[in-house]
Amino acid sequence: MNIKRWIAVLLLAFSSALAAQGNLEIDSPAIAALKGAMQQRHARLAPLYAAGAVGQAADGTIALRDASSVPLAQRGQVNSLIAAENADRLALYREIARANDHPEWEADVRRTFAQRWIDRAQPGWWVQRGGSWVRK
Amino acid sequence: MRLALAAVLLTTATACVTINIYFPAAAAEKAADRIIEEVWQLQESSRPAAEASDAAEGESKQ
Incomplete structure (x- = not known):
């Protein structure tokens, strides 16, 4: 009788722990604002990705890969x-860590994103792998 | 017997707390994918080519 109760408590503890780990909070106003800004900017960045001028760097950022493919007059703007x-x-990485009450996760969030930007990059785009640029 | 169960429960509870401190890599990957899909608008994968030309204009805001 008593054992059954203990087991029930144990199972409950397990299930709530699992549920808490299912998702990362990404719906804060700060995250939404950053997403919106990045989405708008993407219209200008996408052609630069496709031309190989800009690539997805290994550290979760983007970088100028081939300056020569951008006319001199536009390099400042790029x-x-x-x-x-x-x-x-x-x-964004900082805000996601903060929204989940774990600011110390920032570096892990960044590492995860770095990998996913590269994995999800479209064919023809350039990504940084093992220190060198690769065309997908 | 009851003592043993209490010990198991305590260990489990502690373990759960410990697990929550670790970075949830799978959940983070899922979250990253959702955000990347939105930012890159991967749902409607074929972007009109016309949009590509205004990249040459650069960023006027800056």
Whole structure:
């Protein structure tokens, strides 16, 4: 009788622990704002990805891969586009860690994203693997 | 017997707390995918080519 009760408590403890680990909170207003800004910027970045001028770096950011494919007059604009995107990406990683009450997860979130940006990059885009650029 | 069960329960509870401190890699991957799909708009995978041309204009805001 008593044992059954203990087992029930044990199972309950297990199930609630599992449920708590199912998802990461990504619905904070700060995350939504960053997502919106990045989505808008993507319209300008996508052609640069496709042209190989900009690639997905191994550290969860984007980087100028081939400056020569960008006309000199536009390099400044491309550089500020990259800087703005990277600032948002880093803020996104920080905000996700904070939204889950684990600010110390920031580096892990960044590592996870770095891998997923590269995995999900479209054919023809450049990604950084093992220190060198590879065309998908 | 009851003592043993109490010990098991305590160990389990402690283990659960410990697990929660570790980074939930699978959940993070899922979350990353959801955000990447939204940012890159991967659902409607074929973007109109016309949008590509305004990248050359650069970012006017900056």
